Amino acid sequence: MDAIQKVLVVGRGAVGGLFGTLIEEKIGDRFAFLCDEDRKARYQQNDYVVNGVKTTVRYVSPADAYPVDLVLIATKASGFADAMEQIKPFLKPDTILVSCLNGIESDETLMRAFSQPVIRAISQKMDARYHDGELTYSSTGELVIGMEQKSQKEAFEALVDFFERIRFPYVASNDIVHDQYSKLMLNCGINQVCAIHRATYGNVMWDPELHRLFVDTMKETRDVLATQGVRISDAEIESWEDAIARLDPDSMPSMAQDVLAGRKTEVDLFAKTIMDIAKKAGVPAPVNTMLYGKIKEIEKR
Ligand SMILES: NC(=O)C1=CN([C@@H]2O[C@H](COP(=O)(O)OP(=O)(O)OC[C@H]3O[C@@H](n4cnc5c(N)ncnc54)[C@H](OP(=O)(O)O)[C@@H]3O)[C@@H](O)[C@H]2O)C=CC1
Numbered sequence: 561m562d563a564i565q566k567v568l569v570v571g572r573g574a575v576g577g578l579f580g581t582l583i584e585e586k587i588g589d590r591f592a593f594l595c596d597e598d599r600k601a602r603y604q605q606n607d608y609v610v611n612g613v614k615t616t617v618r619y620v621s622p623a624d625a626y627p628v629d630l631v632l633i634a635t636k637a638s639g640f641a642d643a644m645e646q647i648k649p650f651l652k653p654d655t656i657l658v659s660c661l662n663g664i665e666s667d668e669t670l671m672r673a674f675s676q677p678v679i680r681a682i683s684q685k686m687d688a689r690y691h692d693g694e695l696t697y698s699s700t701g702e703l704v705i706g707m708e709q710k711s712q713k714e715a716f717e718a719l720v721d722f723f724e725r726i727r728f729p730y731v732a733s734n735d736i737v738h739d740q741y742s743k744l745m746l747n748c749g750i751n752q753v754c755a756i757h758r759a760t761y762g763n764v765m766w767d768p769e770l771h772r773l774f775v776d777t778m779k780e781t782r783d784v785l786a787t788q789g790v791r792i793s794d795a796e797i798e799s800w801e802d803a804i805a806r807l808d809p810d811s812m813p814s815m816a817q818d819v820l821a822g823r824k825t826e827v828d829l830f831a832k833t834i835m836d837i838a839k840k841a842g843v844p845a846p847v848n849t850m851l852y853g854k855i856k857e858i859e860k861r
């Protein structure tokens with residue numbers, strides 16, 4: 561496998577914009593955001609501002625196809641199917657595919673749909689907000705990547721080599737599948753609680769009731785995941801609490817941003833996944849069920 565040179569990111573929102581512009585700073589025109597023609601025209605006509613600085617980046621659509629070495633998909637769940645179509649003309653047999661989406665489904669969806677190497681990943685610990693062409697963040701967070709099977713070794717090493725070369729904020733996980741479940745537990749807690757209360761990270765850390773609901777949701781999620789053999793420790797729950805306490809207290813998770821913008825949320829990736837696992841295992845999941853109901857109500861308004 562050749563060293564990674566050409567990179568695409570699909571989705572120029574909070575996560576894609578953050579990771580994409582970090583990569584662009586280091587590799588310039590070998591980087592581009594991939595999007596459909598409508599978005600390309602819209603993005604090219606309007607300013608893109610990252611942390612207050614007007615930023616120029618390259619946009620490509622499927623009509624501009626050329627072979628690339630790495631694709632990061634960073635749309636919401638609702639844009640994922642379109643993103644999978646859009647990347648097809650850019651793929652060669654060893655193009656590495658990475659999903660930055662939350663939840664545990666998108667990597668498997670990619671693995672089923674493509675013969676190219678898929679490296680599991682988690683986007684975490686950032687406090688990015690994206691609205692109307694403007695991206696702000698105080699913490700870049702990191703992309704956690706992991707090798708699930710030995711057959712992924714070459715692709716994983718190529719990715720590590722690239723991230724080292726460009727000093728990208730990444731972490732190599734020893735158990736990426738476990739870590740994805742642990743992140744799912746965090747998202748069930750922080751994203752859903754902030755979404756129903758339109759709350760910031762600061763609100764959840766300082767309001768005892770919201771904080772209790774955040775922790776209770778994580779604990780219930782942990783108990784449901786235990787039925788699948790996933791063992792999440794109290795220390796992991798505490799370290800997620802610490803991670804949230806370190807974010808900008810005025811920022812909020814992606815799902816709360818969706819609620820404020822009147823967009824469909826990713827609740828199916830979070831509470832619905834846990835409710836389905838609980839149902840199959842014959843265990844209760846009242847907190848996730850309550851949160852699911854409230855978020856679906858909000859989506860109807
Ligand atoms: N926000 C965060 O801090 C974190 C988010 N995540 C996860 O990362 C994923 C992305 O979230 P986030 O960045 O917040 O989402 P955003 O809504 O901020 O960004 C998604 C972007 O995808 C773009 N998009 C949608 N469909 C397409 C398409 N077909 N082609 C090109 N672009 C497309 C949208 O464009 P447009 O705006 O033009 O419609 C939008 O800007 C989610 O799964 C989320 O749960 C994970 C960790 C942290």
Ligand SMILES: CC(C)(CO)C(=O)C(=O)O
Binds near residue numbers: 683701747813815
């Ligand atoms: C961890 C957190 C809450 C922010 O980095 C996230 O995953 C999200 O906003 O979806």
